[in-house]
Amino acid sequence: MDESGAPAIQVDPSELHTHGHIEHSKKVFELNKVSVYYGDSKAVSDVSLDIYHRNITALIGPSGCGKSTLLRSLNRMNDLIPGARVEGEVFYHESNLYDRKVNPVQVRKLIGMVFQKPNPFPKSIxxxxxxxxxxxxxxxDMDDIVEQALRDAALWDEVKDRLHTNAYGMSGGQQQRLCIARAIATQPEVILMDEPCSALDPVSTGKIEDLMLELKRNYSIVIVTHNMQQAARVSDMTALLMVELDSDEHNRWGEVIEYDDTNKIFTNPRDPRTDQYVSGRIG
Amino acid sequence: MVTNEKTPRTGRTRLAVAGARAGSVSVFGKSSPGERAGSVLFPAVLLLALTLALTGLASLLVWSFVKGYPRLDANLIFNAPSTLFPATAGFRPAILGTLYIIAGVIVLIVPLGVGAAIYLEEYANRERWYNRLIELNIQNLAGVPSIVFGILGLAFIVRGPLDLGFIAASASITLALLVLPTVILAAREAIRAVPPSIREGSLALGATQWQTLSRQVLPASTPGILTGVILAISRAIGEAAPLLMIGAVTFVMFDPSFFSGGYTALPVQIYNYAVRPQEEFRNLAAAGIIVMLAVLLLMNSFAVWLRNRYEQRW
Incomplete structure (x- = not known):
C-alpha cells in the first residue's frame, strides 16, 4: 500500500501553532499516546494530537483505519462495546477522560455526538x-430550549408547524439535522460527528456542511469523514489516518500519519503518503 | 419531477410500449412446464395445510355455537350454576373466578416478566455461568407440562411455605409461574429488537443507562412485550389442569372472592357440566365455551388496542 517507504511522521503538536492562519487559542482535547484495543487486537495506535476550540477538526483516511474508533474514544462511547479498551491519555481541558474518577455519563453531557445514520428516537420532533x-x-423553559436548538440546527422553519408529529416522517437530511439539534439542545461544548453525511444526498449534505460552519462559532466540532472534499470544504484542521501492518502482516491498526492545517494537508503535505491519499492515488 | 398528468398515449408511444414488451419477453424466455407446475403446486400444498388447521378450529367453533346457541341468554352470564335446573343455570361464579385469577396473573407477570427480561438483556453478563443457567432454564420452563405447575402450586403455594389455601390468589400465582417464561422470552425479544442506534443516541446525549432504558428502550419495546402478555393471558385463561390440582374443582354457587373461600374458573366449570350425562348440561358446556372465547376475545382486543397505541416504527 505504501510504495514510498517513507517513515511515518509523528506530528509534534507544539509545532502546529507556528504555521497556518488559524488561531489556535485554546485546546479542547489533548491526546497523548492514545491506543484503542478491541480485545487483544489494536485498532488505533499511539495517537498524539491536540484539538482546538471552535475549530472543525476532520479525521480522514481509508476504511478500517480507525477514524470512528478514535472519535468514539473522545466521549467514551467505546465503553459501550464489550472488550474495548483505551490506553494513553485523553485530556479534555485539564482532566483525563479515562481517569478512574470520571463518570462517562458526565463526559457525554459535555461532548455530544451525531452518528452516521440518522437515529431519531421513535417519538415526536x-x-x-x-x-x-x-x-x-x-x-x-422546555419550549424555548427546543425552539432554540431547532433554530440553531436550521430546522425550525421547516418543522415549526409539525413539532408534535413523528420524527420518522422527516426526510433523511432533516432527520440528521434533528439529531444535531438534539445534540446541541443539551448545550455541550464539543460535537463529535461520525460520517454525518454518508447516508445523505448532496443537497442535504450541503445543508449540514453549512450548518457545521455556522455551529463552529459556538462549538468545537470533530468530524469523521470518508469524503476528502468534505474535509477540505469545512475543516480547519485535518488528521489523516492510515492502516499500518506489522512485519508478518497479521495485525493491522490505524495510525495518524499527518495532522496539520487543512490547507497544508491538501496543498503541501509533509508525508508523501498524504499527498498520494488526498490526490486519490492510494486509499 | 413527478407530474400527476398522464402522458397521452399517441400511436408512437403505443408502438414503443408494444415493442419494449415484445423485446422483454424474448429476452427472458418462457418458464418450463415443470417450473409452472411447481409454482402452482407449492402454494396449493401450503393452502391445504392452512385449510386443515382452520377446519379443525372452525368445526369446533361451529359445533359450540350450534349446541350452545339455545342457551345464549342473560341467565348464562348472570346465574349461578345448578345441578337441578340446567335450563337456567349459568356461569356467574366461574366468569368472576376467571376474571379474578387473570387479573392476578397480569399483576404478577408484567412486573416479574419485564423485570427478568430487562435483567437478562441489559445487565446480565453472559460470560457468567449462572446467567447462562438462568437463560437455559427459562427456555426449559416454557416447555414444562402445566400439570407439573399444578403440583408445584399445591405443594408450595396452597400448602407448604406459602400456605395460602385453596383460594383464587393461589391459582393466580400458580398460573403466573406457568406463563412467566412466555412473557420473559417475548419481552427479551422485544427489548433486543430496539435498534442499538436508539440506545447509542440516548447515551450520547448524557442520559444514564436507567434513563435510556425507561424512556427509550421500554417505550419502544412495549408493543412486543404486550404481545407476550396477550399470549400468556390466552394460555392462562384456557388452563384447566393446574387448576384441578389447586382446588378449582369446588362446585361454587356463590360469587368467589380473591383471598378467601372456594372458587372456580371457566374451563373447570365447563368440564364440570360436560361430564354430566344429561343433554342440557352438555349444551350448557357448549355455551360456556362461547362465553370463555368471548372473555378471551375481550381481554385480547383490549391488549391489542393497547399495543396499537404504542406501535412505533424506526
Whole structure:
C-alpha cells in the first residue's frame, strides 16, 4: 500500500501553532499516546494530537483505519462495546477522560455526538429535542430550549408547524439535522460527528456542511469523514489516518500519519503518503 | 419531477410500449412446464395445510355455537350454576373466578416478566455461568407440562411455605409461574429488537443507562412485550389442569372472592357440566365455551388496542 517507504511522521503538536492562519487559542482535547484495543487486537495506535476550540477538526483516511474508533474514544462511547479498551491519555481541558474518577455519563453531557445514520428516537420532533435536556434535568423553559436548538440546527422553519408529529416522517437530511439539534439542545461544548453525511444526498449534505460552519462559532466540532472534499470544504484542521501492518502482516491498526492545517494537508503535505491519499492515488 | 398528468398515449408511444414488451419477453424466455407446475403446486400444498388447521378450529367453533346457541341468554352470564335446573343455570361464579385469577396473573407477570427480561438483556453478563443457567432454564420452563405447575402450586403455594389455601390468589400465582417464561422470552425479544442506534443516541446525549432504558428502550419495546402478555393471558385463561390440582374443582354457587373461600374458573366449570350425562348440561358446556372465547376475545382486543397505541416504527 505504501510504495514510498517513507517513515511515518509523528506530528509534534507544539509545532502546529507556528504555521497556518488559524488561531489556535485554546485546546479542547489533548491526546497523548492514545491506543484503542478491541480485545487483544489494536485498532488505533499511539495517537498524539491536540484539538482546538471552535475549530472543525476532520479525521480522514481509508476504511478500517480507525477514524470512528478514535472519535468514539473522545466521549467514551467505546465503553459501550464489550472488550474495548483505551490506553494513553485523553485530556479534555485539564482532566483525563479515562481517569478512574470520571463518570462517562458526565463526559457525554459535555461532548455530544451525531452518528452516521440518522437515529431519531421513535417519538415526536419535539420529544426528540427535549429528551436530552429533560434527562439532564435542565430547568429552563422546555419550549424555548427546543425552539432554540431547532433554530440553531436550521430546522425550525421547516418543522415549526409539525413539532408534535413523528420524527420518522422527516426526510433523511432533516432527520440528521434533528439529531444535531438534539445534540446541541443539551448545550455541550464539543460535537463529535461520525460520517454525518454518508447516508445523505448532496443537497442535504450541503445543508449540514453549512450548518457545521455556522455551529463552529459556538462549538468545537470533530468530524469523521470518508469524503476528502468534505474535509477540505469545512475543516480547519485535518488528521489523516492510515492502516499500518506489522512485519508478518497479521495485525493491522490505524495510525495518524499527518495532522496539520487543512490547507497544508491538501496543498503541501509533509508525508508523501498524504499527498498520494488526498490526490486519490492510494486509499 | 413527478407530474400527476398522464402522458397521452399517441400511436408512437403505443408502438414503443408494444415493442419494449415484445423485446422483454424474448429476452427472458418462457418458464418450463415443470417450473409452472411447481409454482402452482407449492402454494396449493401450503393452502391445504392452512385449510386443515382452520377446519379443525372452525368445526369446533361451529359445533359450540350450534349446541350452545339455545342457551345464549342473560341467565348464562348472570346465574349461578345448578345441578337441578340446567335450563337456567349459568356461569356467574366461574366468569368472576376467571376474571379474578387473570387479573392476578397480569399483576404478577408484567412486573416479574419485564423485570427478568430487562435483567437478562441489559445487565446480565453472559460470560457468567449462572446467567447462562438462568437463560437455559427459562427456555426449559416454557416447555414444562402445566400439570407439573399444578403440583408445584399445591405443594408450595396452597400448602407448604406459602400456605395460602385453596383460594383464587393461589391459582393466580400458580398460573403466573406457568406463563412467566412466555412473557420473559417475548419481552427479551422485544427489548433486543430496539435498534442499538436508539440506545447509542440516548447515551450520547448524557442520559444514564436507567434513563435510556425507561424512556427509550421500554417505550419502544412495549408493543412486543404486550404481545407476550396477550399470549400468556390466552394460555392462562384456557388452563384447566393446574387448576384441578389447586382446588378449582369446588362446585361454587356463590360469587368467589380473591383471598378467601372456594372458587372456580371457566374451563373447570365447563368440564364440570360436560361430564354430566344429561343433554342440557352438555349444551350448557357448549355455551360456556362461547362465553370463555368471548372473555378471551375481550381481554385480547383490549391488549391489542393497547399495543396499537404504542406501535412505533424506526
Amino acid at each position: 419535539y420529544e426528540n429535542v427535549a429528551f436530552g435536556p429533560k434527562s439532564l434535568g435542565m430547568k429552563d
